[in-house]
Amino acid sequence: MPAATRNGISARRAPPNSRFTSGGDALTDPVRLEVENLSWGPDGRAPILSGVSFTLAPGERLAVVGPNGAGKSSLLRCLYRVNRPTAGCVRLDGADLRTLKPRDAARQVAAVLQEAPGDFPFTVREMVEAGRTPHVAGLFRGASGEAAVADAMNRMAVDSLADRRFSTLSGGEKQRALIARALAQEPGLLVLDEPTNHLDLRHRLEAMELLRGLDLTIVATLHDLDFASGVAGKVLALAHGRLAAFGPVREVLTPELIRACFDVEAEVEPWRDRLRFGFLLPEGNT
Numbered sequence: 469m470p471a472a473t474r475n476g477i478s479a480r481r482a483p484p485n486s487r488f489t490s491g492g493d494a495l496t497d498p499v500r501l502e503v504e505n506l507s508w509g510p511d512g513r514a515p516i517l518s519g520v521s522f523t524l525a526p527g528e529r530l531a532v533v534g535p536n537g538a539g540k541s542s543l544l545r546c547l548y549r550v551n552r553p554t555a556g557c558v559r560l561d562g563a564d565l566r567t568l569k570p571r572d573a574a575r576q577v578a579a580v581l582q583e584a585p586g587d588f589p590f591t592v593r594e595m596v597e598a599g600r601t602p603h604v605a606g607l608f609r610g611a612s613g614e615a616a617v618a619d620a621m622n623r624m625a626v627d628s629l630a631d632r633r634f635s636t637l638s639g640g641e642k643q644r645a646l647i648a649r650a651l652a653q654e655p656g657l658l659v660l661d662e663p664t665n666h667l668d669l670r671h672r673l674e675a676m677e678l679l680r681g682l683d684l685t686i687v688a689t690l691h692d693l694d695f696a697s698g699v700a701g702k703v704l705a706l707a708h709g710r711l712a713a714f715g716p717v718r719e720v721l722t723p724e725l726i727r728a729c730f731d732v733e734a735e736v737e738p739w740r741d742r743l744r745f746g747f748l749l750p751e752g753n754t
């Protein structure tokens with residue numbers, strides 16, 4: 469039995485037969501996320517996000533989908549405080565994100581971004597340990613922090629890479645190390661920008677099981693709709709910075725919505741506990 473960690477790293481719903489299964493107690497609660505009438509745009513420019521509203525109950529998982537340039541990453545940046553909303557607000561358990569102290573916000577929200585640091589001069593273990601920073605007082609890391617780091621590395625299968633320099637890893641290995649760092653942070657909200665980038669088929673499926681097994685509120689941008697339907701309970705579709713649809717996966721990911729948002733024809737069919745898709749360019753485009 470591994471040491472208990474403070475939240476969903478030792479997932480209560482971790483899947484069986486998984487590389488990432490570790491058991492244990494989850495002690496930090498996932499957050500309730502409310503996004504209300506959110507707008508954002510760069511200084512002096514037209515808004516990129518306009519009037520986006522949605523609510524996630526604690527522990528819900530949301531896939532944010534939409535075409536290139538729809539505003540998905542901009543929305544995520546509002547959730548981890550890089551973008552300051554120009555109107556509306558983001559609330560975590562009822563508290564306006566802007567009113568939280570940076571360290572408190574960092575304890576609550578962990579982000580895995582597309583832009584991996586380039587020549588990061590540290591090892592994988594040091595990289596994952598950096599996830600503990602919001603919890604560390606001075607140089608004291610503490611036993612629970614070490615357990616969280618070890619557990620996160622084990623769950624993302626990067627423990628065998630612990631002493632490698634991060635910059636020497638493959639794209640998929642880097643992605644897994646970055647997710648491990650976010651898990652070591654033990655947040656209540658996990659935000660991921662295209663987490664399947666660089667992951668091979670096997671690691672995609674393992675990442676899907678991992679995310680489903682975490683007792684965290686999760687928001688992930690995803691171009692892979694198969695993955696989205698497997699990992700998320702709800703989907704938010706963005707088009708031109710506005711909310712095109714929000715709701716349960718099977719109500720949102722319909723051929724009509726996909727045509728309207730992506731300008732492609734789609735066939736959608738239920739498959740096991742998720743959806744399967746086939747796509748074609750509309751007639752006249754082939």
Ligand SMILES: Nc1ncnc2c1ncn2[C@@H]1O[C@H](COP(=O)(O)OP(=O)(O)OP(=O)(O)O)[C@@H](O)[C@H]1O
Nearest residue numbers: 510513516534535536537538539540541542543689
């Ligand atoms: N700081 C910024 N200054 C100017 N334009 C920006 C800024 N941030 C984002 N944009 C623009 O806003 C639009 C939305 O960008 P965003 O990265 O949010 O889209 P996305 O849906 O994540 O796209 P993709 O699927 O291609 O990753 C794009 O046209 C982008 O160029």
